[in-house]
Structures are given as C-alpha cells and as structure tokens.
Amino acid sequence: MIQLVEVHKGFTVKDKKTRKKKRIEAVRGISLTVKPGEIYGLLGPNGAGKSTTLRMIAGLMHPEQGRIEVCGAGTATEPEKARGAVGYLSTDLNVYNRFTPREFLRIFGEFQGVDPAVAERRGLHLLEKLELSDFVDVKMEGFSSGQRQKVSIARALLHDPRVIVFDEPTTGLDVLTAKTVLDLLSLMRTEGRTVIVSTHVLPMVERICDRVGIIFDGILHGDAPPREILQRWNVPALDEVFFALAAKGGA
Amino acid sequence: MRGAWLVFKKEFLELSKDRKTLFFTFAMPLILFPLLFTMMSKLGRNDAAQRKNKPSRIFLVDQGRVLEPALRADPKSFQLVPRPETELNQAIRDQKLEMALEIEETAAAKLVRQETFTLTATYDRSDDSSKLALERLRDLIKKQDVAWVQARLQTLGAPPQLAVPSRLESRNASSMALFIAKIMGSFLPYILIIMMYAGSMQHGIYTTAGEKERGTLLSLLSTRMPRNQIIWGKLLYIFAIGLLATLMNLLSMAVSMAHLFSTEAASAGTKAAQAAMESGGIGNLSAVASPATLGLSFLLMIPLGLFFSNFILLGGIQAKNTVEAGTALTPGIFVVVVLGVFSMAPGLEKMTLLPYVPIVNVSLAIRKLFSQQASAVEYLIALGMTVGLAGAMTWLSTRILNRESAIFKV
CATH class of the missing domain: 3.40.190 (D-Maltodextrin-Binding Protein; domain 2)
Known part of the structure; x- marks a missing residue:
C-alpha cells in the first residue's frame, strides 16, 4: 500500500536572465492512497509534478512537508525498508553499459538482498517475458533504448517488490513490448501488488488503471476511476480534462 | 558494511570489463618505468662514453x-x-x-x-x-x-x-645505504602523494559524476542499500584504485632502479662502487628501508589516501557531469604537485612548525623515517592529524552526499 498525506515539495532554481533565485512548487499538498491489487494512473503534462511525486514514493527525494508510507514504512523514518518494498522504474534510470543483462541483474539482486542465483533466475524469467532472452549475455553497450528499458523493467521487478512505481514505463518501447509491459502490470495487480504508473498515453490509462489522478501545477485533481472522472468533467475522453484544466490555469 | 562491500565489488567488476583502462592503470606502469629508465641510462651512458673516448x-x-x-x-x-x-x-x-x-x-x-x-x-x-x-x-x-x-x-x-705539508684523509661515517635511503626519503613522499591523487582521480570521476551522467546512480540509490554504505563503497573503491596504482608504479620504479643501479655499478667497476659492495653498503639498504620503515610509511599513506579519495568523491558527486568534475578536481593535482615539490626541498626537516602542517607533515615523517631521524612524537602528530582529517572528510562527504541536492542538481 502507498499512502501520501499532504505532501509538499519545491525546488529553488536560478533564472539565467534575471540571475534571481526562483522557487518552484512542484508538489502542493498531494494526498492519495493506492491499495494492494490496484493500479493507479498518474496523469499530467510535462513539469506537472508526476515524476517528483513518484521519486518521493521511491525514496529518491524527500517531501518538505507531509509524509509518505510504503507498505507501512515511512520513507523518512524507515527509508531502507520503504525502498526495499518498491520496484522503481524511470527513464532517468539507466543500466551499466559494460555489463551483460545477466551480470547486471545478478549484482542488482545482491543490492536488493536477493541471492544472486535466485536473482539471475528471476531476471532471466522476466527477460524471457520481455522477449530479450537472446541478449542476456551480450554487453549492453550496443543496446537500443527499448532494450535498455526492458532490462530496467527486469531490474525493478527483480526483488519481487510489493509496490511497483513506474514512471513512463512504455517510453521507447515498440507497440508489442508496450503491450507486454501493460500485461505485466495487470499481472502484478492480480498478484495483489500495489501499482502506481505515470504516463502521457491516455488509452493505456483507460485500459489498465483502476483509479486515476491528474496532476496539474503540483495539485492533484480527480483521484477516481477513469469513467467517474469523465462523468464528473462531462467530457468524452481524458485529454479533454487536460484541456479544461489548462484553460482554467490549473485551478 | 555489506552494502559498501557490494558497491566496491560492483565498481571493480565494472572496471574489469574495461581492458584498456585496466591496461593503462596497472600494466602500463610495469612497462613504462623499465623502458624509461633503461632508455635514460643508455642515452646518458652513450653520451658520456662518446665524450670520454673523443x-x-x-x-x-x-x-x-x-x-x-x-x-x-x-x-x-x-x-x-x-x-x-x-x-x-x-x-x-x-x-x-x-x-x-x-x-x-x-x-x-x-x-x-x-x-x-x-x-x-x-x-x-x-x-x-x-x-x-x-x-x-x-x-x-x-x-x-x-x-x-x-x-x-x-x-x-x-x-x-x-711541497706537501699535509694530507687529508676522509672517512664516511654514513653508508651508501643511508645515502640512498635519504634520497629515497626525499622523493618517495612526492611520488606517493601525486600518484595517490592522480591515480584515482579519473576512476573517482567515472564512478561519481560519470554514474550520474549515465543515469546509473539513481538505479543504485533506488535499492534498499543505505546511502552511506553506497558512499563508503565508492570511497573504498577510489581509495583502493589510488593505492593499487601507486603500488604498481612504485614496484615498477623500484625494480627498474635496482636493475639500473646494479648495471651501472657492474659496468663502472669503480673503486667506490666496489668498496660499497664490499662493505655491504647496498645490501644494508634493507636495514634502512626495513619492513618497519616501509610499514610505518604505508600506515601514513592510508589516511592520506582516504583524505584524497574523499576530496575526489565530493568533487565528483557535487558535479553535474564528468567535464565539470574534471575541471573541479584538476587544480587539485597542481596543489598536490606543489605540496610534493615542497616536501622535496632541502633543509625542510629543520622547520619547527612543519610537523603541524597537514599533508606536508606526512612527507616530512616519511622522509625522517628513511633518513633514520624519525621522532615518535612527530610521527604520531602526522598520523593523528591525517586520521582526523580523513575522518572529518568522510563524515562531511557522507553528510553532503546524503542530501538530495547533491544527486539532483537543478
């Protein structure tokens, strides 16, 4: 289970033109709960605060206010336990080019406290599902971004995490592999895992997500099943909600 | 410490995949110094012989x-x-x-x-x-x-x-071994300090700013391993690489110099060389550069190496990319070279405040160890100060690198 209570997060950036420091409120008081056996879709335009929210859930960033709990462990109070329960994937995360997928998964298994042999077996099984079995012993130097993404997915799921946090999981993947990933996420839900995904691909959300939250300017709008959101906004598709929010200025 | 060990292992595994870097770090010094010394000696000898025969x-x-x-x-x-x-x-x-x-x-x-x-x-x-x-x-x-x-x-x-009212006869109170040891003591700290820093700098950048640039640092940070253990693992790796590179270079230099010295002595066949051999002067070198001297010198290099590794780690992690890290850390080489050259200066051991100047006091202590003038108090001051500095730097780097601003530079 994932629980966010009144989470705030901001950054200070420097304006190159005015040379003044500027405060950006990336996340403004987000509260949400994702239960086991549920896929939560986090939507929003670029810079809305989706990745920051997911990074905070994954324990890579810390909220300035509020609290986050993952499987009962606070990301601030028990960071290692919370991170250990999460399988995190993002396009920001890369693989070790000099390693083969087999070596990479073995060492990451060890990082996550999994026996290397077990990690290798699990990793190979995941790579088989992601159709990368032919490349398990090839150095990743020459891999395409899609192939790297597949290895990263296997890395994120290697330690059998109870919580799955995927930031743009289908980026760089072909249609067939994207479908495999979505099927994998559905499988995770049936296994009773807690899944939260961020994406721009709205049909994907409508297809697999049980609930949806739309982030605009760091504020969470919606937090309901996709159909309910459509009814609430009285629009035929989710992208219409985007346009409506943009017209309102995110208010 | 399991996490630190795993990170350390991962770094070495990654290094083992890069044959070129392995060659230039470990094999190159083994080839370079013998080649360089032989060439220099041959050129020098040929020139001298040509002049003498003409x-x-x-x-x-x-x-x-x-x-x-x-x-x-x-x-x-x-x-x-x-x-x-x-x-x-x-x-x-x-x-x-x-x-x-x-x-x-x-x-x-x-x-x-x-x-x-x-x-x-x-x-x-x-x-x-x-x-x-x-x-x-x-x-x-x-x-x-x-x-x-x-x-x-x-x-x-x-x-x-x-026409000859007097005749001067001089007797050497020292030995050839002490003479060589004094020379060794003056340049050894210089070599050690420079190699410790320069040998590990590029590896340190690769494993910090490089990982950040390649996006692999976040993968590592998203695991359950405690942050400080990741930092310690990287620190240990940078330190180990610096130490290994230094030892390889020293080994190669020592073998080359020993070979050069024996060849020179054999080819010269002078009375002085013969006398030195007969008095066991060179053989006694092992007494001056004894295991105790070498061990105590090595003991000083550990905290100094850790201090440098922390410096590299801090510079590397704080940088946005490898170019920035390289630019930030390269001036460090000049500082280290200046300190090294300073430590070679004659008459340095007579300066009273020097045992209290960090890093330089390590050079001084090593120098005195080799010239058999070591003072226990000065040695302990140098060791204590360097251990304290290394400890403070480790604490500081762990603290700074735990901040997310060091990882996510906006």
Missing part, C-alpha cells in the same frame, strides 16, 4: 713550447688543431673545437726564473665537451705543476715533502 680539440698558442709536449703526449685526451677560420669564441660555440689555450710568451723564461706564468683557457661553460676539455687541462696542469715544483725543490736541495 680527445678534446684544442687550439694552442704556446711559443715557448712549455705545455705542448705534455699535450701531445696524451693523444687520447688532447688533439691540437690549427687556428679556425672564424673568430675563436664563435668557433668554440659552433663546436668546431672545445677550447683555445694561450700561454704567455715569457712562460719558458718565467719557469726558469722560478716565477709564475699565466695560461688563458677559453671554453664554453654551457657545453659538456668543452667543460670536459677544461677538466682534462686542469688534471694535466696539476700533474705538470707537481713535476715542476719537484724540479724546483731539487734545484734548491730541499726534500720533495716540502
């Missing part, structure tokens, strides 16, 4: 034929040449001859009258062959002077001992 070309003006017979009697050392077509000084500078020697016209008469006559030698001080010519002339005149003085004494009916 007689010095001298244009002589000696109307009284006072020195001409002696010069002609030694054709291995001197060759009398006619006046060059160009101006004398220019001809010497152009290496058409090594020296011009002019003996005053009345020299023969002065010699008979038991007076002093003058010889004027013109040579090029910047040219080794010309300097050798002067050296050879001095030796010849010294011998000739003795002969002339003996002849004068004989004429006067005085005993030959009259």
Whole structure:
C-alpha cells in the first residue's frame, strides 16, 4: 500500500536572465492512497509534478512537508525498508553499459538482498517475458533504448517488490513490448501488488488503471476511476480534462 | 558494511570489463618505468662514453713550447688543431673545437726564473665537451705543476715533502645505504602523494559524476542499500584504485632502479662502487628501508589516501557531469604537485612548525623515517592529524552526499 498525506515539495532554481533565485512548487499538498491489487494512473503534462511525486514514493527525494508510507514504512523514518518494498522504474534510470543483462541483474539482486542465483533466475524469467532472452549475455553497450528499458523493467521487478512505481514505463518501447509491459502490470495487480504508473498515453490509462489522478501545477485533481472522472468533467475522453484544466490555469 | 562491500565489488567488476583502462592503470606502469629508465641510462651512458673516448680539440698558442709536449703526449685526451677560420669564441660555440689555450710568451723564461706564468683557457661553460676539455687541462696542469715544483725543490736541495705539508684523509661515517635511503626519503613522499591523487582521480570521476551522467546512480540509490554504505563503497573503491596504482608504479620504479643501479655499478667497476659492495653498503639498504620503515610509511599513506579519495568523491558527486568534475578536481593535482615539490626541498626537516602542517607533515615523517631521524612524537602528530582529517572528510562527504541536492542538481 502507498499512502501520501499532504505532501509538499519545491525546488529553488536560478533564472539565467534575471540571475534571481526562483522557487518552484512542484508538489502542493498531494494526498492519495493506492491499495494492494490496484493500479493507479498518474496523469499530467510535462513539469506537472508526476515524476517528483513518484521519486518521493521511491525514496529518491524527500517531501518538505507531509509524509509518505510504503507498505507501512515511512520513507523518512524507515527509508531502507520503504525502498526495499518498491520496484522503481524511470527513464532517468539507466543500466551499466559494460555489463551483460545477466551480470547486471545478478549484482542488482545482491543490492536488493536477493541471492544472486535466485536473482539471475528471476531476471532471466522476466527477460524471457520481455522477449530479450537472446541478449542476456551480450554487453549492453550496443543496446537500443527499448532494450535498455526492458532490462530496467527486469531490474525493478527483480526483488519481487510489493509496490511497483513506474514512471513512463512504455517510453521507447515498440507497440508489442508496450503491450507486454501493460500485461505485466495487470499481472502484478492480480498478484495483489500495489501499482502506481505515470504516463502521457491516455488509452493505456483507460485500459489498465483502476483509479486515476491528474496532476496539474503540483495539485492533484480527480483521484477516481477513469469513467467517474469523465462523468464528473462531462467530457468524452481524458485529454479533454487536460484541456479544461489548462484553460482554467490549473485551478 | 555489506552494502559498501557490494558497491566496491560492483565498481571493480565494472572496471574489469574495461581492458584498456585496466591496461593503462596497472600494466602500463610495469612497462613504462623499465623502458624509461633503461632508455635514460643508455642515452646518458652513450653520451658520456662518446665524450670520454673523443680527445678534446684544442687550439694552442704556446711559443715557448712549455705545455705542448705534455699535450701531445696524451693523444687520447688532447688533439691540437690549427687556428679556425672564424673568430675563436664563435668557433668554440659552433663546436668546431672545445677550447683555445694561450700561454704567455715569457712562460719558458718565467719557469726558469722560478716565477709564475699565466695560461688563458677559453671554453664554453654551457657545453659538456668543452667543460670536459677544461677538466682534462686542469688534471694535466696539476700533474705538470707537481713535476715542476719537484724540479724546483731539487734545484734548491730541499726534500720533495716540502711541497706537501699535509694530507687529508676522509672517512664516511654514513653508508651508501643511508645515502640512498635519504634520497629515497626525499622523493618517495612526492611520488606517493601525486600518484595517490592522480591515480584515482579519473576512476573517482567515472564512478561519481560519470554514474550520474549515465543515469546509473539513481538505479543504485533506488535499492534498499543505505546511502552511506553506497558512499563508503565508492570511497573504498577510489581509495583502493589510488593505492593499487601507486603500488604498481612504485614496484615498477623500484625494480627498474635496482636493475639500473646494479648495471651501472657492474659496468663502472669503480673503486667506490666496489668498496660499497664490499662493505655491504647496498645490501644494508634493507636495514634502512626495513619492513618497519616501509610499514610505518604505508600506515601514513592510508589516511592520506582516504583524505584524497574523499576530496575526489565530493568533487565528483557535487558535479553535474564528468567535464565539470574534471575541471573541479584538476587544480587539485597542481596543489598536490606543489605540496610534493615542497616536501622535496632541502633543509625542510629543520622547520619547527612543519610537523603541524597537514599533508606536508606526512612527507616530512616519511622522509625522517628513511633518513633514520624519525621522532615518535612527530610521527604520531602526522598520523593523528591525517586520521582526523580523513575522518572529518568522510563524515562531511557522507553528510553532503546524503542530501538530495547533491544527486539532483537543478
């Protein structure tokens, strides 16, 4: 289970033109709960605060206010336990080019406290599902971004995490592999895992997500099943909600 | 510490996949130093041999034929040449001859009258062959002077001992081993300090700013491993690489120098070299550079290496990319070189405040260990200060790198 209570997060950036420091409120008081056996879709335009929210859930960033709990462990109070329960994937995360997928998964298994042999077996099984079995012993130097993404997915799921946090999981993947990933996420839900995904691909959300939250300017709008959101906004598709929010200025 | 060990293992695994870097870090020094030393020694020897085997070309003006017979009697050392077509000084500078020697016209008469006559030698001080010519002339005149003085004494009916009232005999209280150890002690800290820093800098950048740039640091940070253990693992790796690179370089240098020294001694066959060998001087080197000396020096290098590793780690992680990290850490090499050169300066051990200056006191302590002048208090001060510095830096880097601002630079 994932629980966010009144989470705030901001950054200070420097304006190159005015040379003044500027405060950006990336996340403004987000509260949400994702239960086991549920896929939560986090939507929003670029810079809305989706990745920051997911990074905070994954324990890579810390909220300035509020609290986050993952499987009962606070990301601030028990960071290692919370991170250990999460399988995190993002396009920001890369693989070790000099390693083969087999070596990479073995060492990451060890990082996550999994026996290397077990990690290798699990990793190979995941790579088989992601159709990368032919490349398990090839150095990743020459891999395409899609192939790297597949290895990263296997890395994120290697330690059998109870919580799955995927930031743009289908980026760089072909249609067939994207479908495999979505099927994998559905499988995770049936296994009773807690899944939260961020994406721009709205049909994907409508297809697999049980609930949806739309982030605009760091504020969470919606937090309901996709159909309910459509009814609430009285629009035929989710992208219409985007346009409506943009017209309102995110208010 | 399991996490730190795993990160350390991962870094070495990654390094083991890069054959070129492995070669340049560990194998290259083993080839480079023997090659460099052999080349330098051969070039030096060839040059010296060529100069020694060639007689010095001298244009002589000696109307009284006072020195001409002696010069002609030694054709291995001197060759009398006619006046060059160009101006004398220019001809010497152009290496058409090594020296011009002019003996005053009345020299023969002065010699008979038991007076002093003058010889004027013109040579090029910047040219080794010309300097050798002067050296050879001095030796010849010294011998000739003795002969002339003996002849004068004989004429006067005085005993030959009259010209030699005293004779100096010198005895070396030290040994060849101590001499070598003192030289080693002066340049060893310089080599150690520079290699410790330079040897690990690029690896440190690769494993910090490089990982950040490649996006693999976040993968590592998203695991359950505690942050400080990731930092310690990387720190340990940077330190180990610096230490290994230093040891490889030192080993290679030591073997090359030992080989060079034994070859030189064997080929020279001089009395001094023989005496040194006979007195067990070189053999006694092991007593000066004893396991205790080496061990105590090594003990000092551990905290110093950790201090440098922390510095590299901090610079690397704080940087946005490898270029920024390289730019930030390269000036460190100059600081280290300056400190190293400073530590080689003669008379350094007499400066009273130096044992309290960090890093330099390590050089000083190693230097004193090798020259058998070590003071326990000074050694402990250097060790304590460096351990304290390394500890403070480790605490600081762990603290700073735990901040997310170090990872996510906006």
